[in-house]
Amino acid sequence: MHHLCDLAAAETLPRFRSGMGIDNKQSDGFDPVTEADKEAENVIRQAIRSTHPEHGILGEEHGSLNPHAEYRWIIDPIDGTRGFIAGLPLWGTLIALYHNGKPLAGIMDQPFIGERYFSNGKTSVLQFRGTSKTLQTTNTADIKSAIMLTTSPVIFTDAEMAAYQAIEQACRLARYGTDCYAYCMLASGQVDLVVESGLMIYDIAALIPIVENAGGMITGWKGETPANGGRILAAANPDLHRRALEFLLPVT
Amino acid sequence: MHHLCDLAAAETLPRFRSGMGIDNKQSDGFDPVTEADKEAENVIRQAIRSTHPEHGILGEEHGSLNPHAEYRWIIDPIDGTRGFIAGLPLWGTLIALYHNGKPLAGIMDQPFIGERYFSNGKTSVLQFRGTSKTLQTTNTADIKSAIMLTTSPVIFTDAEMAAYQAIEQACRLARYGTDCYAYCMLASGQVDLVVESGLMIYDIAALIPIVENAGGMITGWKGETPANGGRILAAANPDLHRRALEFLLPVT
Numbered sequence: 001m002h003h004l005c006d007l008a009a010a011e012t013l014p015r016f017r018s019g020m021g022i023d024n025k026q027s028d029g030f031d032p033v034t035e036a037d038k039e040a041e042n043v044i045r046q047a048i049r050s051t052h053p054e055h056g057i058l059g060e061e062h063g064s065l066n067p068h069a070e071y072r073w074i075i076d077p078i079d080g081t082r083g084f085i086a087g088l089p090l091w092g093t094l095i096a097l098y099h100n101g102k103p104l105a106g107i108m109d110q111p112f113i114g115e116r117y118f119s120n121g122k123t124s125v126l127q128f129r130g131t132s133k134t135l136q137t138t139n140t141a142d143i144k145s146a147i148m149l150t151t152s153p154v155i156f157t158d159a160e161m162a163a164y165q166a167i168e169q170a171c172r173l174a175r176y177g178t179d180c181y182a183y184c185m186l187a188s189g190q191v192d193l194v195v196e197s198g199l200m201i202y203d204i205a206a207l208i209p210i211v212e213n214a215g216g217m218i219t220g221w222k223g224e225t226p227a228n229g230g231r232i233l234a235a236a237n238p239d240l241h242r243r244a245l246e247f248l249l250p251v252t
Numbered sequence: 253m254h255h256l257c258d259l260a261a262a263e264t265l266p267r268f269r270s271g272m273g274i275d276n277k278q279s280d281g282f283d284p285v286t287e288a289d290k291e292a293e294n295v296i297r298q299a300i301r302s303t304h305p306e307h308g309i310l311g312e313e314h315g316s317l318n319p320h321a322e323y324r325w326i327i328d329p330i331d332g333t334r335g336f337i338a339g340l341p342l343w344g345t346l347i348a349l350y351h352n353g354k355p356l357a358g359i360m361d362q363p364f365i366g367e368r369y370f371s372n373g374k375t376s377v378l379q380f381r382g383t384s385k386t387l388q389t390t391n392t393a394d395i396k397s398a399i400m401l402t403t404s405p406v407i408f409t410d411a412e413m414a415a416y417q418a419i420e421q422a423c424r425l426a427r428y429g430t431d432c433y434a435y436c437m438l439a440s441g442q443v444d445l446v447v448e449s450g451l452m453i454y455d456i457a458a459l460i461p462i463v464e465n466a467g468g469m470i471t472g473w474k475g476e477t478p479a480n481g482g483r484i485l486a487a488a489n490p491d492l493h494r495r496a497l498e499f500l501l502p503v504t
Binding site: 017086112188 | 337
């Protein structure tokens with residue numbers, strides 16, 4: 001997975017902020033984020049196929065291969081493309097490995113900052129410029145003490161919005177604009193809750209082992225498996241998860 | 253200014269993410285962001301007073317000194333404290349120098365990533381890990397092609413919200429959670445508009461020269477000077493500024 005992230009970074013990083021100062025977004029078809037997304041997924045897929053041709057692969061850009069394989073890789077070459085476009089370094093390359101449909105290991109790489117969040121299925125680790133740190137979520141048990149992150153309030157439907165806002169108002173502090181970075185801050189013990197909706201499988205797959213193996217709890221809004229995306233609640237610990245879930249369970 | 257930012261970083265950086273994994277936010281009075289804010293402003297003020305005792309100083313944490321001096325320093329040791337608390341590296345140390353009430357030079361330092369945006373009053377420059385780049389805003393002239401940043405929609409009053417939302421819906425893409433980083437992305441030509449409200453003078457002072465000397469235009473929502481904070485509109489160029497201002501002028 002580390003090798004795959006290195007390959008992806010060689011495609012994404014040179015294209016990040018490459019249009020700085022030039023208004024070519026609409027004019028000549030030059031689209032660095034789409035290029036970066038597609039090329040990064042290409043190199044990841046090629047590397048997996050060359051060593052594990054029997055494995056399944058699902059990527060945001062290039063579809064599904066061997067969907068019923070025992071081992072399946074779930075790839076989002078650039079999660080947070082809006083942030084990427086705006087020059088904000090909170091996007092990440094996400095790669096998960098599923099075994100029989102269950103998340104086994106995951107990685108989030110942010111090559112501009114130089115951070116890599118990783119779980120091998122047992123522990124979760126942050127690698128940052130030559131240092132390595134085991135991750136541990138907080139023991140915050142009260143919603144009123146919790147810090148919450150979400151990508152944007154506009155991701156919620158009307159029915160979801162009321163429940164989301166009730167949690168946001170109950171929390172100590174909320175912050176937007178985070179995509180995959182939110183779950184890494186949760187695993188790091190920096191924040192306590194992430195509440196999102198409308199996620200695709202590749203938006204969340206890699207982050208599940210990172211959260212769980214740091215001590216966190218992550219499910220859908222009905223308490224179901226998060227492994228297929230959808231509405232997601234991630235909490236620093238089971239107590240806080242249970243309390244946050246009470247806000248979300250009534251949403252139909 | 254670079255020296256002042258180095259001094260501030262020695263206070264902020266060791267406290268950034270220092271509580272990772274420990275739930276001590278409420279329990280024992282240990283508050284790394286407040287400590288970092290106060291200590292960073294202390295070292296900046298001491299350095300200025302030792303070399304320029306006649307200068308004025310206004311800082312977020314420690315108030316005003318010599319307010320009627322010809323030269324006046326405006327300091328926000330940590331702009332984006334919510335981001336700092338949540339572990340997100342989009343906060344910055346802001347230092348401006350005003351001459352007779354007008355912004356002369358400004359700096360935004362993000363020491364975790366290693367980025368420093370600076371204007372000497374003539375050009376604007378990004379220093380990033382040993383490289384240096386002159387900044388230039390985009391020539392995007394249409395709202396519908398524009399990328400907009402703002403810190404959070406909750407900063408707006410009801411009267412402001414309608415005008416803000418009209419711009420947001422007209423834009424190509426909007427993104428939240430940016431604080432001072434938004435203006436640096438504008439100066440870099442990465443985004444085209446920043447619309448905010450309720451800013452204090454120290455939230456915006458350092459960013460004015462950075463935006464203006466990269467080719468951008470920054471005013472209040474009535475077209476007035478932005479040098480005292482309040483409602484702010486920053487655009488990549490005068491044409492786009494004029495078009496965006498049409499949305500905001502009617503707000504009372």
